[in-house]
Amino acid sequence: MMKRAKALFLGLLRPSSLLLAGSVSAESVTRQLNMPRGVTEVSQAAYDIHMIMIWICTVIGVLVLGFMFYVMFAHRKSKGVTAANFHENLVVEVLWTVIPALILIVMAVPATTALLKVYDTENPDIDIKVTGYQWKWQYEYIGEGVKFMSELRTSQDEIYGRAPKGEHYLREVTQPLVIPTNKKVRFLITGNDVIHSWWVPDFGVKRDAVPGLFTAAWAKTDQPGTYVGECTELCGLGHAFMPVVVEVKEEAEYEAWLAGKKEEAAIYASTIGKQWTFDELMVKGEQVYGRSCAGCHQVNGEGITGVFPALKDSPIALGPAEGHIAILIDGVAGSAMQSFAEQLSEVEIAAVVHYERNAWGNDVGDIVQPINVLNFKQSQ
Amino acid sequence: MAHGPSQNFFSRWLFSTNHKDIGTLYLWFSFAMFLLGGFFAMVIRAELFQPGMQLIKPEFFVQMTTMHGLVMVFGAIMPAFVGLANWMIPMMIGAPDMALPRMNNLSFWILPFAFTILTSTLFMEGGGPNFGWTFYAPLSTTYAPDTVNYFIFGVHMMGASSIMGSINIIATVMNMRAPGMTYMKMPLFVWTWVITAFLLVAVMPVLAGAVTMMLMDINFGTSFFDAAGGGDPVLFQHVFWFFGHPEVYIIILPAFGVVSQIIPTFSRKPLFGYSSMVYATASIAFLSFIVWAHHMFTVGMPIAGELYFMYATMLIAVPTGVKVFNWITTMYKGALTFETPMLFSIAFVILFTFGGFTGMMLSIAAADTQYHDTYFVVAHFHYVMVAGAVFSGTAAVYYWLPKWCGRMYDETMGKVQFWIAFIAFNITFMPQHFLGLAGMPRRYSDYGLQFTDWNMVSSIGAFLYGGAQLLFLYNVIRTIGWGKPIDDPQVWEGAEGLEWTVPTPAPFHTFSTPPVVK
Numbered sequence: 001m002m003k004r005a006k007a008l009f010l011g012l013l014r015p016s017s018l019l020l021a022g023s024v025s026a027e028s029v030t031r032q033l034n035m036p037r038g039v040t041e042v043s044q045a046a047y048d049i050h051m052i053m054i055w056i057c058t059v060i061g062v063l064v065l066g067f068m069f070y071v072m073f074a075h076r077k078s079k080g081v082t083a084a085n086f087h088e089n090l091v092v093e094v095l096w097t098v099i100p101a102l103i104l105i106v107m108a109v110p111a112t113t114a115l116l117k118v119y120d121t122e123n124p125d126i127d128i129k130v131t132g133y134q135w136k137w138q139y140e141y142i143g144e145g146v147k148f149m150s151e152l153r154t155s156q157d158e159i160y161g162r163a164p165k166g167e168h169y170l171r172e173v174t175q176p177l178v179i180p181t182n183k184k185v186r187f188l189i190t191g192n193d194v195i196h197s198w199w200v201p202d203f204g205v206k207r208d209a210v211p212g213l214f215t216a217a218w219a220k221t222d223q224p225g226t227y228v229g230e231c232t233e234l235c236g237l238g239h240a241f242m243p244v245v246v247e248v249k250e251e252a253e254y255e256a257w258l259a260g261k262k263e264e265a266a267i268y269a270s271t272i273g274k275q276w277t278f279d280e281l282m283v284k285g286e287q288v289y290g291r292s293c294a295g296c297h298q299v300n301g302e303g304i305t306g307v308f309p310a311l312k313d314s315p316i317a318l319g320p321a322e323g324h325i326a327i328l329i330d331g332v333a334g335s336a337m338q339s340f341a342e343q344l345s346e347v348e349i350a351a352v353v354h355y356e357r358n359a360w361g362n363d364v365g366d367i368v369q370p371i372n373v374l375n376f377k378q379s380q
Numbered sequence: 381m382a383h384g385p386s387q388n389f390f391s392r393w394l395f396s397t398n399h400k401d402i403g404t405l406y407l408w409f410s411f412a413m414f415l416l417g418g419f420f421a422m423v424i425r426a427e428l429f430q431p432g433m434q435l436i437k438p439e440f441f442v443q444m445t446t447m448h449g450l451v452m453v454f455g456a457i458m459p460a461f462v463g464l465a466n467w468m469i470p471m472m473i474g475a476p477d478m479a480l481p482r483m484n485n486l487s488f489w490i491l492p493f494a495f496t497i498l499t500s501t502l503f504m505e506g507g508g509p510n511f512g513w514t515f516y517a518p519l520s521t522t523y524a525p526d527t528v529n530y531f532i533f534g535v536h537m538m539g540a541s542s543i544m545g546s547i548n549i550i551a552t553v554m555n556m557r558a559p560g561m562t563y564m565k566m567p568l569f570v571w572t573w574v575i576t577a578f579l580l581v582a583v584m585p586v587l588a589g590a591v592t593m594m595l596m597d598i599n600f601g602t603s604f605f606d607a608a609g610g611g612d613p614v615l616f617q618h619v620f621w622f623f624g625h626p627e628v629y630i631i632i633l634p635a636f637g638v639v640s641q642i643i644p645t646f647s648r649k650p651l652f653g654y655s656s657m658v659y660a661t662a663s664i665a666f667l668s669f670i671v672w673a674h675h676m677f678t679v680g681m682p683i684a685g686e687l688y689f690m691y692a693t694m695l696i697a698v699p700t701g702v703k704v705f706n707w708i709t710t711m712y713k714g715a716l717t718f719e720t721p722m723l724f725s726i727a728f729v730i731l732f733t734f735g736g737f738t739g740m741m742l743s744i745a746a747a748d749t750q751y752h753d754t755y756f757v758v759a760h761f762h763y764v765m766v767a768g769a770v771f772s773g774t775a776a777v778y779y780w781l782p783k784w785c786g787r788m789y790d791e792t793m794g795k796v797q798f799w800i801a802f803i804a805f806n807i808t809f810m811p812q813h814f815l816g817l818a819g820m821p822r823r824y825s826d827y828g829l830q831f832t833d834w835n836m837v838s839s840i841g842a843f844l845y846g847g848a849q850l851l852f853l854y855n856v857i858r859t860i861g862w863g864k865p866i867d868d869p870q871v872w873e874g875a876e877g878l879e880w881t882v883p884t885p886a887p888f889h890t891f892s893t894p895p896v897v898k
Contacts, residue, residue: 032814032817032818032830033814033817033818034814034817034818035750035817035818036818036819042746042749043750045746046746046747046749046750047750049744049746049747050741050744050747050750053740053741053744053747054741057737057740057741060737061733061734061737064704064705064708064733065730065733067708068708068711068726068729068730071708071711071712071713071714071716072711072716072718072726075647075711075712075713075714075715075716076715076716076717076718077648077715077716077717078717081713081714081715082715083647083648083649083713083714083715083874084649084713084714085649085650086652086713087649087650087651087652087653087654088652088653088654088655088656092705092709093653093656093702096701096702096705097656097698097701097702100697100698100701101698104694104695104697104698107694107744108690108691108694111690111694111744111745111746112687112690114744114746114747115683115686115687115690115745115746116683117746118745118746118749119683119686134523158432159432159433159826160432160433161432161433161434165431165432165829167829168828169431169828169829170431170826170827170828171828189680193518193523194516194518194519194522194523195516195518195519195613197678197752197753199821201750201819204746204749204750205749206678206749206750206752206753207678207680208678208679208680210607210613210614210679210680211518211607211608211613212607212608212612212613213607213612213613213614213680215679215680216680228828229819230819230820230821230824231821232678232752232753232754232821232822233516233753234442234511234512234516234519234823235519236442236510236519236523237437237438237439237441237442237510237825238438239438239442239821239823239824239825240438240821240824240825240826240827241438241826304439305505305506306504306505306506306507306525306526307439307505307506307507307525335522336522336523
């Protein structure tokens with residue numbers, strides 16, 4: 001009992017970020033009212049200046065509005081007062097112009113220092129390219145040959161209330177970004193289609209992911225843990241469904257993870273030549289479709305009239321496989337259909353094309369193998 | 381003797397060139413749009429009541445957030461203040477009507493068509509605009525539904541209407557002041573409107589330019605905002621906010637004017653610091669042109685730009701502070717009474733000050749990295765837009781309605797509406813500060829479980845606030861139809877100014893011979 005009370009008391013004293021840093025419990029963050037202090041120099045600088053501002057505003061607010069409440073109480077007509085008739089006073093008018101200006105000049109100093117920290121992106125230990133896609137993130141470890149997509153793992157059933165919502169509802173991804181402790185990691189952020197924004201509150205990092213532009217941000221922390229963030233620039237209907245999850249691991253653990261990733265890539269490359277069966281491709285294709293295509297073309301393949309074309313009974317899905325693959329590789333210029341050549345592997349593209357040609361009553365019946373996709377890519 | 385309004389309903393309202401009738405049209409139109417935009421807000425809050433998609437789909441949700449913003453900004457708030465300007469500016473400066481009465485008719489009648497075009501897209505294939513009221517490219521160009529062309533056309537029409545309305549106000553104030561009504565004797569509402577009108581004339585063409593560039597990108601193969609063609613999506617944001625930042629002052633300056641009329645009346649004391657009020661308004665208007673990129677602190681500007689926009693933005697606190705101090709000092713040593721218009725005005729001062737504080741916090745670029753595009757920003761601008769523009773608009777209607785229709789509103793009902801609105805407003809928007817700081821981004825159709833509690837509170841507050849508006853509508857209709865008749869020209873004991881010298885209710889034509897102002 002005492003132990004529990006003590007834990008609760010300490011819990012109240014600790015900044016909420018520490019609660020977040022450990023095992024994320026929905027319970028512990030429910031009552032969060034303030035900005036997290038975070039785990040990097042930048043987020044702590046932002047938090048500190050945020051608190052300075054809150055206190056300055058509180059003091060000014062209490063003084064000014066307190067005076068107003070005094071006036072409202074003391075100078076009511078019902079108390080029998082008669083109104084005075086003054087309407088200017090040079091001294092107070094100059095004072096209440098100059099004093100706020102001086103306060104602002106004082107505030108500008110910590111504000112500038114904090115901003116310089118945000119922009120201190122030189123000399124990183126690790127560079128990671130972050131690309132925003134509708135509606136997922138791609139992480140590329142520059143110089144390591146490791147690149148992967150990070151997509152929402154929460155199921156459509158949970159979102160639409162057909163299944164109970166898990167503890168990490170909308171805060172879980174297929175593959176989190178992994179970074180080591182005590183290394184300066186620079187994020188080079190860009191967008192593939194529309195503008196997104198990559199935000200990790202505990203790092204104090206929020207940078208827009210603008211197509212055609214690279215912006216830089218950085219993080220360095222000594223606290224391992226899982227940190228959850230969001231996309232913060234309206235990017236279409238899936239805007240709320242592309243969270244950012246970053247795992248900070250001790251350096252040795254990180255190295256092991258990175259080595260594993262490289263190995264995975266090598267194994268994956270060997271599967272391209274494999275001959276897949278009809279049913280294997282359907283199973284794989286349905287998974288890929290659910291993650292990457294159903295957001296627009298809908299789970300039933302019927303699209304949204306006037307915005308996203310139906311794939312069911314579509315001439316492309318029923319036509320030659322070549323043309324169908326070409327749409328995925330090249331996208332459709334001037335429309336929301338982007339190129340998936342960089343987002344999906346050859347196996348995934350083959351599987352999803354195969355699935356689209358043989359699902360919802362589409363019955364082409366042929367088999368699209370990964371090697372066909374690879375050949376198409378190389379023929380371009 | 382001047383003739384009265386046409387007896388034929390259609391010719392009176394369709395062909396009217398009378399500033400009072402056109403003012404009435406503007407006010408009813410804006411209230412209708414306010415209810416429509418409010419309905420969209422209710423849909424949003426109902427969906428956000430709990431996590432998960434319950435009522436609508438994400439694609440409709442983003443259409444609702446977009447339409448809520450567009451309808452409220454361009455359909456409700458701006459026309460409401462143009463309506464007040466139409467009614468009050470001629471009566472305040474002793475003019476018989478607006479300087480350009482036919483253009484006045486045109487500038488109003490464009491609006492219903494513009495909004496019919498805009499809202500009709502909700503029923504079209506592809507749905508309404510779904511890119512936020514800030515319509516950032518390329519989401520609003522390459523990735524937009526085809527109906528975006530209707531949106532562009534609608535925005536052009538609204539812009540034309542606003543520019544005509546503004547030219548009319550400038551022409552009226554410059555040419556039609558009564559003898560002796562020098563610039564520095566004009567009521568503050570007139571001053572704030574003149575400055576607003578100049579802002580409108582300056583920035584509406586910029587908005588028109590932005591949407592025209594979109595139109596070209598979408599239909600004629602240009603690449604202003606398309607990186608693949610050598611354009612720059614960030615250019616769109618610079619152009620938009622060069623319009624957008626003055627736009628928010630366009631909304632708030634007339635509200636300052638309204639409050640500067642009402643507080644002296646119910647303090648029975650002249651406005652404190654009249655000339656500093658005028659200079660402060662002009663300074664705010666000037667500063668509004670040089671701070672636009674503080675809406676873009678996370679876009680990756682060079683640090684020099686970021687620092688400049690941060691410092692310039694912080695400066696706005698100075699003239700804004702002067703205004704708040706002046707209002708409070710006007711009340712100091714007055715003889716205060718708290719009728720409904722005064723209650724709304726005081727609430728305006730309190731809540732606007734609060735919104736100003738969060739505005740200062742947002743100006744600090746390093747902290748804005750955390751606030752940007754979260755519910756903290758949503759809370760901030762609703763404190764200045766709703767508690768600012770809507771509260772002061774409500775105050776203005778209660779304040780001038782007896783003069784307009786010669787009947788007194790029900791004071792008890794007005795006060796009940798005030799307290800419901802005040803409390804419900806804070807229940808709605810105060811928790812949104814917490815949501816934003818805890819990490820909930822804006823324009824989210826769904827959210828993680830940790831945000832549930834405050835979203836529920838906020839939604840309940842929103843429904844209550846919506847209900848208070850129906851009470852307002854009822855009170856206004858009841859006053860016009862069945863309110864207690866009054867004939868005192870003064871209406872309010874402490875009221876000063878030319879509008880209170882004409883009979884109550886104000887006749888169809890006032891100041892056919894100009895008064896002399898000493």
